Amino acid sequence: MDIRHKFWIRRWLVVAGLMILTSCVKNPVTGGRQLALISESQEIEIGTASHPEVLSEFGAVEDKALQEYFSRIGMELAKVSHRPELPWHFTLLDTDVVNAFAVPGGFVYLTRGIIEHMNNEAELAGVLGHEIGHITARHSVTQISQQQLLGLGLGVGSILSPTFQQLSGLAETGMGILLLKYSRDHERQSDQLGVQYSDLAGYDAEQMSRFFEVFESMREEQGEAIPNWLSSHPAPPDRIQATRDAAIRAKSANPGRQYKINGEEFLTRLSGIIYGENPREGFVEGGRFVHPDLRFQLDVPQGWKVQNTKSVVVFAEPQGSAVVQLTLAPADKGQSPEAIGRSIGQQQGIQLVDGASSSVNGNPAYLGTYRVQTEQGILGVAAAFIAYGGLVYQITGLTPEQAFSRFSGLFGSTLRSFRALSDSRILQVQPDRLRIHRSRAGETLRSLAGTAKSPRITLEELVRLNRLDPDQQLAPGTLVKLVQPGR
Ligand SMILES: [Zn+2]
Incomplete structure (x- = not known):
């Protein structure tokens, strides 16, 4: 996907x-x-x-x-x-x-x-x-x-x-x-x-x-x-x-003619830049999607794929026959979950089948079922609008209408798994960052990788980042990219 x-x-x-x-x-x-x-x-x-x-x-x-x-x-x-x-x-x-x-x-x-x-x-x-x-x-x-x-x-x-x-x-x-x-x-x-x-x-x-x-x-x-x-x-x-x-x-x-390469100038500027995924913006651990910055968690249905971008998190059933997506609800300031859920049901092509105000793990919520007309046919949709931390989250399970009965139970349990994140280890997680190292006599990428003490960064990654042989003796003063592990 x-x-x-x-x-x-x-x-x-x-x-x-x-x-x-x-x-x-x-x-x-x-x-x-x-x-x-x-x-x-x-x-x-x-x-x-x-x-x-x-x-x-x-x-x-x-x-x-x-x-x-x-x-x-x-x-x-x-x-x-x-x-x-x-x-x-x-x-x-x-x-x-x-x-x-x-x-x-x-x-x-x-x-x-x-x-x-x-x-x-x-x-x-x-x-x-x-x-x-x-x-x-x-x-x-x-x-x-x-x-x-x-x-x-x-x-x-x-x-x-x-x-x-x-x-x-x-x-x-x-x-x-x-x-x-x-x-x-x-x-x-x-x-x-x-x-x-x-x-x-x-x-x-x-x-x-x-x-x-x-x-x-x-x-x-x-x-x-x-x-x-x-x-x-x-x-x-x-x-x-x-x-x-x-x-x-x-x-x-x-x-x-003298041509510019500007290696030092370039590498110096990369120092401190985040490397890899930024875990503060969400990641999957132990069957849950956790989001340290927004302090929430949501269960991922077993075997489903997860894609996390700035604006949406998508869980996709492996065959692609259903998805659950989490976004911020398109709310005017101060609108209640119920008002949002009902107004969506009034949009063209969307029918609110049933809905009720509720609470999801202590947070005010509105849960609704919808039929949505699309160019690809009718979708069965289960949605939860949940007020949490000053925002309203919208979690939506979508599948073709004929498959809805198969997925509605799973949609319901996933939507209702939205809850506060309180694990302090996860809340404090920090991203890995690139560190530019000026090498000293006798160093190799392999010896430097050993000192990084990060199980997440492999020697192969360092080799690819630097395009150097792992055992090549680095000339003293050469700049190499290492990764400073986050927490
Ligand atoms: Zn091209």
Whole structure:
């Protein structure tokens, strides 16, 4: 399940659905004519509309200096690109997923997961240049046009309320990935543009091809099941070599030129950044989802998968036939759980079957059963609205109506398991953080890993983070990434 992309994809579709044919436009990179339903100002509209949704899904890394640094490097690349005049935005997202993506109109996102795997500014410039290339060459815009021509504008004009949209979003995931996935030709072109922009901005573009080796090692380790950069960026087989060749060609055109790599500058800035998942924002332990910052817990049905993002926690039945999701209820300030539960039942396409005020583990609550009309058919829904800690939580179990009797008992027990979290060990948990270590004579990654005393961080992870042999003697003064365990 990939709920990470659906919000902005949906918004794209909605925005795109409102657009009219604008015929052929000149491609800024190739200069050729291409069929496009979307003008440049509409591209910017798509990006501007999607941006808040990307932020609500992932959040931005809360480190002003790091964000400014990131934007500065991004702007250096954007200025030498084919479309310097776009309103470029560069945002570091607060997730450990290793990913980078671009939204039309000049919006570029990298995750902290991806930059933590980089070793210098030139690698960063290469990946930024690649993503900028998807925008300047209008890759996504071409895809939207082609999808629309094929009549695939699904999801537009959904009657679902925002409350229940997330389930239809799950159903559209296949569509979202289809839209997102670039072609190998687009990847090849973006790689070449990444080299070109890096080189023009004065970076050693060969570093970019070295960074691609990270993805190779992740592919071996994790397969291709996870929704990361690999799933949206299909790598042409000769990608590393082709990128390296292009970089060497670019460099040989300017013999004697000094290229920037800026390893120390880059690594120093990563010091202290959160590494891995931030447990303060929720994790699964002992069959429960616990949330230290919001001080609540909720039982996870046995064997169900859990996905936690900034705006929603989803438990999914392994076959995907039912989900339970937890969000904050869309409440006006001071609205009671009952008022919220009843008003949802009055929305178009939603019928409140029955409901009653109640209490869930001592917290004021409203429990209701609903029928929801969607494009995929009628859903049976059990929902709880629970006032706790000054907020109202909405926990919703959803399944096709014909399966509702099978899941209603499980929905009920899950909804009613919402309760305060009081385990002080969990309440005090702290995230792991990257620590930049200046090595001393005789040290190796293996010897340093032994001193970290963190069962969560394996030597393999340190090897991948630093791209160093575990037993290689580090030159004194070399900066290496270690992980400072949280509590
Ligand atoms: Zn790409």
